[in-house]
Amino acid sequence: MTAHPAVSTPPAVAAPASSGSPGTSAAAPVTTSAGAAPRSNPAARTHEVTNQAPPLVGHDVADDAVLLEGMEREGAGWYVEDLHRVGRLAGSEEVQRWAEEANRCEPLLRTHDRYGNRIDEVEFHPSYHSLMDVAIREGLGGAPWADDRPGAHVARAAGFMVWSSAEQGHACPVSMTYAAVPALRSAPGLAAVYEPLLTSRTYDPGLRAPGRKRGLLAGMGMTEKQGGTDVRANTTVAVEQPDGTWRLRGHKWFTSAPMNDLFLVLAQAPGGLSCFLVPRVLPDGSRNTFRIQRLKDKLGNRSNASSEPEFDDTVAWLVGPEGQGVRTIIDMVTMTRLDCVLGSASGIRTALTQAVHHVRHRSVFGAKLIDQPLMRNVVADLSVESEAATTLALRVAGAADRAQRGDMQERAFLRLATAVGKYWVCKRQPAAVAEALECLGGNGYDEASGMPRLYREAPLNGIWEGSGNVNALDVLRALSKEPDSLEAYGAEIEAAVGADARLDAAWRQLRAELVPSDDAALGARRLVERMALVLQGSLLVRHAPTAVADAFCASRLAGDRGLAFGTLPTGLDLAALIARVPAAAG
Template sequence: MSTPAAPHSHPTAVTHQVTNQPPPLAGHDTAADPVLLEGVRREGAGRHLADLHRLGVLAGSEEAQHWADQANRHEPELRTHDRYGNRIDEVEFHPAYHRLMDASVSAGLAGAAWSDPRPGAHVARAAGFMLATMLEAGHLCPVSMTYAVVPALRQSPDLAKVYEPLLTSRVYDPGLRAPADKRGLLAGMGMTEKQGGTDVRANTTAATGQADGTWRLRGHKWFTSAPMNDLFLVLAQAPGGLSCFLVPRVLPDGSRNTFRIQRLKDKLGNRSNASSEPEFDDTVAWLVGAEGRGVRTIIEMVTMTRLDCVLGSAAGTRAALAQAAHHVRYRTVFGAKLADQPLMRNVVADLALESEAATTLALRLAGAADRAQRGDEAERAFLRLATAVGKYWVCKRQPAAVAEALECLGGNGYDEASGMPRLYREAPLNGIWEGSGNVNALDMLRALEREPAALDAFRTEVQAAAGADARLDAAWRELRAELASTEDAPLRARRVIERAALVLQGSLLVRHAPPAVADAFCASRLAGDRGLAFGTLAPGTDFAALLDRLPV
């Protein structure tokens, strides 16, 4: 019997030593971000910083990042029937999704801000929404819709009295049960149909009034997210015209309302979130607002979800920037850290500039929303125009910025384990959700035509920086000429809204950002001294000042 050989290392083991790779970006406070914190203080929510830091620590933890990964790898599954053949129309989620939902709802990111009378509550909620988006975007669809439904529902005080206390709860209570038996509710909306899409007035879902004051709906919606939410605002054709209705999944007596989920959408991104095609057939509903005024009723909800689109895109850009900045800080190429290579410094600084402009604008809109809820009509008018402008531009820029950030990681960024592919797949969504680029550009034209107070408020905001930078002043003069011309206005709408966004961002940065940041923005975005890609900032740019503003 031979003696076994002494154990020894495999001769190829040395090839598996890992060098020149960055450590995981985990175990940090994502709220420790100078641009975010300055914006929160400036917009009146400084008293909420402790809560934001608690959420930031959670969002930056390895455990929460694992939840985000698992919720996207194990996608929602539709269960149309139970084992006995009974129709149930339920969606099953991975436990990681429920942990994300619990964290966001308990942090007050759903409807809680509407029950907080203190100034700055909506700004704090917006900043928290950004932190949660940087962790995982998909689960925030139901969170966003729950936030947005409250002002629309208030147009029917009797319904608001019943549902608002539960919609503003900080308790995540999943599962389909009678609303009164739950500690917290989530809301969604059903607007689009396959034959109409954006043109909701082409909807064919029909509503028939009943003797008891309720309505019955019959029709098919094309894209309704989060079908396990407790209630939905739905557009349907009543005798008096297109109207808005409240549709609960479970009726007050505990019986299931008819809400047949035909299928879940197989989407490019946003994989953790279930988006569905529900069918209504004698579905019980309650009228919200006036009959025939459905679009006007639900527009309050759309305005709030558009704001969340801006917040989400600003956050998605910032999340990608954080990954890129972290990678180049540790990676060595050609004998030097990537972060010290002049061209890479240009790329990351340019991404940081884009991100700061987006974040600053997003928080300014959140501040306007907060003050508008407290009766500030000038801020309400500003929000009417600036939300469309911000929604168009910040959402348009996110895919390009995320792609550039992914490239900073090279092949590592193309690997699912890096998290960058998920950020990349998520990037186009906000540009589509709640109105594509064309919809928002045309909405800007409607606001200019019908609401002169909106342009006055926008003008006041931009001119607050008058005289501080000649390039900004020149861009504002050019924009005023574009706005004054009505010839071919729809054809030029994208050109005008893009210029409006850059001028607004320039005004905000000139007033609130460090001088080097404002100078670089005006030089590269307003004076035309830039190429078509990121990383084309001119020699003489204070790159160190821009890189000091990174989120990690």
């Protein structure tokens, strides 16, 4: 795979001459016509920069009490040292440069070589490859599936949050590689061949026969232009061959990371919608037909390539029973939805950290912004939002870890909590990031601050792996068809009953709303919002400092809350809330 040439710093360009004569700089002394002594040019004088926050660089992103406490609570305390290593790297100047370069020098599609042969390759800047190399090396791809230690998936979740704080675009192929393993296990023969390479900690880019590589990346191809979320409307057709393979023909609409090695694809077989494994390169080293028609021109996520591939007599292998494609791929979707929650919680935390760093250094009207009452309300409110998102994300990751080890109640809880968390945390990210950006004023609107990139990323997780409506309706489906998931959710709330009267009242009201009704779909969003808030309240009441739980219950479960951030009621310990923001922001 060809990469962009490394980006170098352009040479300095001389300023135009003040008099128009060659070789005379505008910064040169000015001489009078009578030959008097030169005087300084006022236009050349620089200014002293004051009242600006220093760059937030050289810190440990993992130095975060909320994250570390949650990781310990969910069974991954053994990972702390490794997480700090990832955190120091994520906060380094070098990695910040990688992130900027990977987004500025976007992927390029090469459909043909110089001779006209179809190659369908995507080129990336070297900094993108550097980000990917760290992610895979640190086990953020498929590695947890090969790790028998309790808490392995929680450790990976914490690492994913810390590392994606540096740059979120490359997290997409990392996430899909992680999520592909449980779905692929529906075909034990294929899993035996490919799982050891999907769980590898070696990043080995380039299109080659899978057996000749030291590590593989996976993707998925589900949606089509005529159906989108309604994958049962897919028209891609699969025809079985005498040798047991299948041939696909069709066009996918939104397939991210087309440079990955393997894809799980939905197609219509004679027995119904089915799941297939499609490698980019076949075992004999020949290219499979995977024609990339174009790369998407996206709002954000610019470092990551998203594409429209076309299949034409494309070789594939059946994964899971014929006609049960959705059921087969649902394990992959569950894991990618979990990563959407983790990524959104990380995005909120990253934006908050930038905002608090700014207001702790910037002064207005004779005082630091952090000491201005209304700004304190804003950042304290954002801190509560961030802690609630992180705590919920890690609780769901803990459920995923224990479900993989056979805990059926945790599996039932995971079924409902993933959809609830995916809906709510991803919905909160755009609002929270916008508010954090505003804390920086005009500086936050400047690309150099990094905040615009965070803002462009913010809506993505709400769309990816099912929009808000899809997840809200999925909650209704679980409530009606999987009563054990509601029981597990209820048990999680009941664990906090009696600890806070506002939470108790919200839970009583919610229980009454959980009764099925004819117009349930119409109010699904409101119901899922309440379910998310009550779940977050239960977690914070049990695990967060009293000041945090009090602020959450007062502002999210009771009282007259405003629609904007910065509307916390009086009487709360705002200093304690702000103190929960990572010390790196100081």
